[in-house]
Amino acid sequence: MLNIPAAKHALYQGFDLEITMELTFLAGNRYLLNGVNGSGKTSFLQKILLPLLLAHPERQYIIYLEQQMRGQFLALKAHAALHEYHHPLVNESDAVEYLLYDLGHCLQRQPRPVFLIIDESVAAQPIRDYWAEHRDSSCLLEVSHGEDQDHRVWKILQFTLAKVDLAQVKAI
Amino acid sequence: MQTIPDLIELYGKDYLICSGDLPCIVTGRICEESVFYGLDPGAESTVIERFNLISGKQVDCNTAISTLSGGQKVILMTLLALNSPAEKILFHNLMHNLDIAKREIVRQLLEEYASAKTIRET
Numbered sequence: 001m002l003n004i005p006a007a008k009h010a011l012y013q014g015f016d017l018e019i020t021m022e023l024t025f026l027a028g029n030r031y032l033l034n035g036v037n038g039s040g041k042t043s044f045l046q047k048i049l050l051p052l053l054l055a056h057p058e059r060q061y062i063i064y065l066e067q068q069m070r071g072q073f074l075a076l077k078a079h080a081a082l083h084e085y086h087h088p089l090v091n092e093s094d095a096v097e098y099l100l101y102d103l104g105h106c107l108q109r110q111p112r113p114v115f116l117i118i119d120e121s122v123a124a125q126p127i128r129d130y131w132a133e134h135r136d137s138s139c140l141l142e143v144s145h146g147e148d149q150d151h152r153v154w155k156i157l158q159f160t161l162a163k164v165d166l167a168q169v170k171a172i
Numbered sequence: 173m174q175t176i177p178d179l180i181e182l183y184g185k186d187y188l189i190c191s192g193d194l195p196c197i198v199t200g201r202i203c204e205e206s207v208f209y210g211l212d213p214g215a216e217s218t219v220i221e222r223f224n225l226i227s228g229k230q231v232d233c234n235t236a237i238s239t240l241s242g243g244q245k246v247i248l249m250t251l252l253a254l255n256s257p258a259e260k261i262l263f264h265n266l267m268h269n270l271d272i273a274k275r276e277i278v279r280q281l282l283e284e285y286a287s288a289k290t291i292r293e294t
Contacts, residue, residue: 012239036271037243038227067242067269070176070194091175092193120242120269122193145271 001025001060001113001139002052011043019048023157027113030131030140035159041143042067042119044159049141053115060113061106063099065121067143092123100130114138120145174294179264187292188258192265195249196237202248203233209256219251226277242269250278260290 004023010016017040025031033041045064053062066072069092076095080088083102089095103114116131118124120143131140179189188209198204206216216233224230227244240248246269253261263282267275282291 037247037269037274038229038241042242068193068195068245122265122268 001027001115002049004048004052009048011040011047015040015043017044017048025115025139025141027137027139028135029155030142032156033141033143033159034145034156036145039159041159045117045119045141045143049117058112060115061103062115062117063103063127064117065096065119065124065127067119067121069095069121069123092121093126096121096123096126100126103130111137116140118142174264176264179262179294183262183292187260187262188253188256189262189264190249190253190266192246192249192263192268195242195245195269196240199238201234201236202231205237205248206233206252209252209258211252211256215255219248219255222251223248226274243271243274246270247274247278250281254281254285254289258289260292262292262294264294266293 002025004019004025006019006021008016008018033044035041050062050064053060073089073092073095076098077089080095080098085098085101087094087098089098106112107114114130114134114137116127116138118127118141121127124142128140128142131138176189176191176194179191183189196205197208202220203216206219211219220231220233223244226247229240229244231240237245237248246266250263250266253263266278270278282293285291
């Protein structure tokens, strides 16, 4: 679905992120972005991964749950109201359900692979369930501190300060 | 799942409500965020000093909040609340965005201030 070449990226003044080897993201896999606070996980998503995906929006659908998704929730609430969605969106879980509902309509019109990205969202379980049911056509990336995940089924990208390595690859 | 409006309705009369889902209010500088918490200059210095110790970053009051990671914003929110004049503080979903080591540090911070303030978590 996507290749990111090895390179050093200047993300902010005084903060570079080095990708030490080419990263390949494939449908059927799920990837855990692991690392301490401030190691660059969200910056990797927002400054490197998402721009690459959005450069070719016709290639896939993207669901991206932000780390602190209050602003995203309000935008989705407005979107749902404009499209006369049958339930009011009261909280982030409703917003995720709405995203999956909208994705279903998009897939009916035009099938494409789906890139699912979760940045520590508290309302992420339906997205994980979607990936489990549609893994042939979807790829899941999840940022997590890892303590509550089953690492045996993840490909783990390990973030240390200013560096990301593909630390472990285990077959699903 | 409780929303921030739910918490305001339930606890807003008595508590300063701080949610890990929305840790910083402004998109500007740290000094602007501290205005919302009613910090005096001495308290603001304490917050910045302790934030730098915990996070390993070097920020000052003019640092843009957008340069902080999600977890760092939660740490900043916690320090601002604990050093504010508020006597009762409700922290909601405080630990979710923190790594294991930072959770322990934040837990110690809450214990440190527990004798001076009423602190509640949801």
